[in-house]
Amino acid sequence: MQKQETKLPIGVFDSGIGGISVLAELIKTLPYEEFVYYADALHAPYGNKPEDVVRSLSVNVAEFLALIGIKSLVVACNTATSVAINEIRKKYHFPVIGMEPALKPAVELGLTGKILVMATPLTLKSKKFTELAYHYRHRAEIVPVPCDGLVEIIERNHSWGQKVKEYLSHLFSPINKVGISAIVLGCTHYVLIKQEILHAIGDNITIIDGNCGTARHLRSVLQNKCLLNSAIAEKPHIPLKAQVRFYVSGAEREKRTTQCKQLLQHEGILCE
Ligand code: DGL
Numbered sequence: 254m255q256k257q258e259t260k261l262p263i264g265v266f267d268s269g270i271g272g273i274s275v276l277a278e279l280i281k282t283l284p285y286e287e288f289v290y291y292a293d294a295l296h297a298p299y300g301n302k303p304e305d306v307v308r309s310l311s312v313n314v315a316e317f318l319a320l321i322g323i324k325s326l327v328v329a330c331n332t333a334t335s336v337a338i339n340e341i342r343k344k345y346h347f348p349v350i351g352m353e354p355a356l357k358p359a360v361e362l363g364l365t366g367k368i369l370v371m372a373t374p375l376t377l378k379s380k381k382f383t384e385l386a387y388h389y390r391h392r393a394e395i396v397p398v399p400c401d402g403l404v405e406i407i408e409r410n411h412s413w414g415q416k417v418k419e420y421l422s423h424l425f426s427p428i429n430k431v432g433i434s435a436i437v438l439g440c441t442h443y444v445l446i447k448q449e450i451l452h453a454i455g456d457n458i459t460i461i462d463g464n465c466g467t468a469r470h471l472r473s474v475l476q477n478k479c480l481l482n483s484a485i486a487e488k489p490h491i492p493l494k495a496q497v498r499f500y501v502s503g504a505e506r507e508k509r510t511t512q513c514k515q516l517l518q519h520e521g522i523l524c525e
Contacts, residue, residue, distance in 0.1 A: 259482050262287040262498070263471070264318035264326040268297035269408045271442030272329030273513050275352070275464050276497070277520040279327065282468035283475070284489035285482050287496040289321055290513065295503030298404040299332040300373020300440070307375060311337035312344070317500070319345055324480050327471060328352060331372055331439050335379035348474045354439030355463035356385055360392045362459065366434030367394045371450075373440050374399040400424060400440070407442045417446050421453035430455060438462040445516070493522045
């Protein structure tokens with residue numbers, strides 16, 4: 254008989270819709286699991302707020318999800334992870350998975366040239382990122398690229414057209430594109446505009462995010478702790494039908510929930 258706990262959902266949170274890019278990978282990797290997604294839209298963006306404010310917002314969301322009852326938590330936000338993951342881990346007995354800019358896989362590609370790390374100002378100035386960049390300093394030239402204001406554009410504009418294009422062209426114009434080998438997307442929102450970034454920087458540059466790695470890591474943690482939901486045995490159908498409950502803070506909850514579902518649908522995932 255499987256443990257009662259295995260049937261609990263997995264909690265996932267972000268300041269907004271960025272974490273949906275992570276949730277899509279989680280659903281593809283763990284199609285038999287149920288999920289609860291929390292978008293803290295009322296307080297988005299996190300990335301330009303003081304560290305202690307983001308820490309307390311993140312701890313509050315984790316508390317909300319823990320009270321609902323979850324078997325694991327994915328902090329699908331690099332910014333929240335960079336300042337709050339230790340605090341959250343201390344409070345709960347369930348596994349807490351965080352996200353950090355995928356510098357390790359980028360360095361391990363062994364490409365020659367600079368690695369740009371696009372992330373929020375708070376992520377890039379955090380102690381966690383400073384230590385990560387210090388660790389890899391001899392293996393690559395790491396160039397932090399703070400993207401203040403980009404999350405707001407992605408949150409506000411459903412079809413990321415002209416505004417994103419203008420932002421990116423302005424962002425990349427002072428950067429010498431020669432000698433860039435890879436770009437790390439150190440914010441889950443930026444994964445949603447990967448195509449636009451490729452277009453702005455050039456198709457020959459490798460773009461890396463941590464979403465697949467996070468999903469694989471969660472699967473192995475749940476497996477090791479015997480927490481996988483093995484109740485359903487049939488093969489998942491395509492399109493994937495996912496069990497996700499959405500919670501959105503602030504105004505326009507329905508509109509934002511619909512937007513989350515549409516983003517998942519774009520990835521071939523239907524929500525029941
Ligand atoms: N998706 C969040 C991240 O990964 C965005 C942070 C924000 O709200 O500024 O960093």
